[in-house]
Amino acid sequence: MRRDPPGTFAAAVIRHVRRIPPGRVAAYGDIAALAGSPRAARGVGAVLNGLGPDQDVPWWRVVNRVGRLSIPADLGRRALQRRLLLDEGVAFRDRDAVDLEHHHWDGDA
């Protein structure tokens, strides 16, 4: 799995994703900004993609800027994310887009 030295982008991403409360979602770009690199949204995806099974990071609470699940549909990972969010009470606008208006995490506030 992935152990990242503190101070790295990856570590910051993990740290912030852990802060997303259940029932709320954040965009890749939001996390990138919190992590200190506002334009590194894709980097956030790369980090989450490399997460180990026991990393204990709520990766499913991260969606793209319009609320759509950005995970490739294969391997059923996508369906899993959908289910996990549903279980937390996140409402969906359609098959693979959450209702951002009501569940977007303000990054605290």
Place this chain on the structure above:
DNA sequence: AAGGTGACTGGCG
């Protein structure tokens, strides 16, 4: 160490 890849975005029509 250089280049390819992609769980992204914002701009434009």
Place this chain on the structure above:
DNA sequence: TCGCCAGCCACCT
């Protein structure tokens, strides 16, 4: 918001 596209940037060869 939808599609398309050109930047972007961290990851992984």
